[in-house]
Amino acid sequence: MINEIPEISLKRLPVYLNYLRNLDKEKNKYISSGAIALALGMGEVLVRKDLAYTEAVGRPKIGYLTEELITALESFLHCNEVRNAVIVGVGGIGRAILGYGGFKNYGIEMVAAFDSDEKKIGTTVAGKPVLSTTEFKSGLKQYNADMAVLTVPASAAQAVANELYEAGIKAILNFAPVQLTYPKHVIVRNIDVAARLAVLSTLIK
Amino acid sequence: MINEIPEISLKRLPVYLNYLRNLDKEKNKYISSGAIALALGMGEVLVRKDLAYTEAVGRPKIGYLTEELITALESFLHCNEVRNAVIVGVGGIGRAILGYGGFKNYGIEMVAAFDSDEKKIGTTVAGKPVLSTTEFKSGLKQYNADMAVLTVPASAAQAVANELYEAGIKAILNFAPVQLTYPKHVIVRNIDVAARLAVLSTLIK
Incomplete structure (x- = not known):
């Protein structure tokens, strides 16, 4: 299933999910692709096609049961499985992302950080341990993580990425x-x- | 011209520019769309079409004069004009973006920040003044800015955005x-x- 969905469609699924989660469920027991499209400024056909990649089934003239559609999107995006990620590079952006609470909406947990600065290694940031960039392999294994957010300086990025591939x-x-x-x-x-x-x-010029 | 380029193509122009700027110009006086495509893992036709939106002219079998192509991209992206932007919301991400040096590569300057927290208003972050969110109109005018990076909590975002539209x-x-x-x-x-x-x-599941 995943292989069939174009990435451009996949990228819109969190947008729908986010919108649906914020809806008042009492007032919106059902939701149509047209209503979603209108609210998000998208085309209705596009929305319907995107949602068709999930297992949600809409009913003619009624739409989707909102809770069912949310569940289908969460299932498609694996939101109910815990997936661990790490930050590589504990500078301003890295620090901000470590402290960001929004990952749990998708079942993702930032479990650790890596940095090359001896002063940072061994400390914690936002409650997450900072490991050495010489320990990618053992660190990723220990924290059971296979995704990284790379926030190192541009000059170091390729070399650090190569080590991450290796690990x-x-x-x-x-x-x-x-x-x-x-x-x-x-x-x-x-x-x-x-x-x-x-x-x-x-665009605004 | 701007109106003709699809946003999806426009979004790739900084990628090309970034790649070309980092090339060794001594060794790459000329560059072909094929070489760019190969280096960036894109299709050659796509690259050539994207670049055709700029005023750069490639020569058959030789390609573009690298410096000319850089100039054409910079001109198209208005990199040589100063355009001012502000940060709205001086939390972790806002702070990190205020301190980020990469905006000047595109002629963009982060000139000021806005926050609703009395403790932050009147201070400076990364050398930039923090103004009150009650002063959007006068602040944007004073700092000659018409773009904002919004880094407030989700619950406040729409209300703050409405005030920014108003301003x-x-x-x-x-x-x-x-x-x-x-x-x-x-x-x-x-x-x-x-x-x-x-x-x-x-995608990796």
Whole structure:
């Protein structure tokens, strides 16, 4: 099933889930794809197609039972399984992400951090232990984590990523403004805040 | 020109720019769309189409003069104009973004921050003044800013965004995990770190 859904659709599922979770369930026992589309400023056909990847079944003219649709989305996104992730790079962004509470909405737990700075290693940040970047393999194993959020400086990012691949990481969310090369069995995606803002500023010109 | 480029293409232009800027210019006086595509793991036709939106002209079998292509991308993305942005919400993420140096690569400057906490108002963070969220209109005018990065809690995001629209903001990059409603003359885009990680974790399942 997962292999069939285009990533662009997959990326919208958390948006629907988030919207549905915040709905007043008393007033919205049922919800139609049209109502979701209207609320989120999307096309109805797009929403219906995206939701069809889950196991939710809508009824003609009535829509989905809201709670069922939420359950279907949570199941598709594995929100009820605990999946552990680590932060690599305990600078400003890394620290902020360690302290962010929103991961639990998706069943994800930030379990540990890694840094190369001797002063940080052995301390805790937001209650999470900071390990040495020389210990990726044992650290990932110990904390049963296969995903990393990479928040090291751009100049170090590729070298650190290479060590993470070596240590068996499966997915990296990269905040460093560089395009990382990566082996086929690893998934790397980027968040470049400055680039996103540059795009916005171009759109309003 | 801007209106013609699809946002999906526009979002890739900073990726190309970033890659080209980091190239050794001595060894890469010319660069082909094929070489860029290979390095970034994209399709060549896609790269060539994206670059065609800029004014860069590639030569058959030779490619683009690297410096010219960089200049064309910078011009398209307005990197050489100063554009001011503000942070709204001086929590962990807001603080980290205020201290981030990467915005200047795109000619963007974080000029000020806003918060509702009396203890923060009047202080500086990363050298930037923290103003009151009751002063959006005068603050945006004083600092000549029309873009905001919104890093307030989810529960406050829509109300704060409404005040920003009222104060004349043109674009918002929203980190709060809620879909904001917004008027037609404003552009809002979202960065939801937890949702991105949830998508990654689904892809590796």
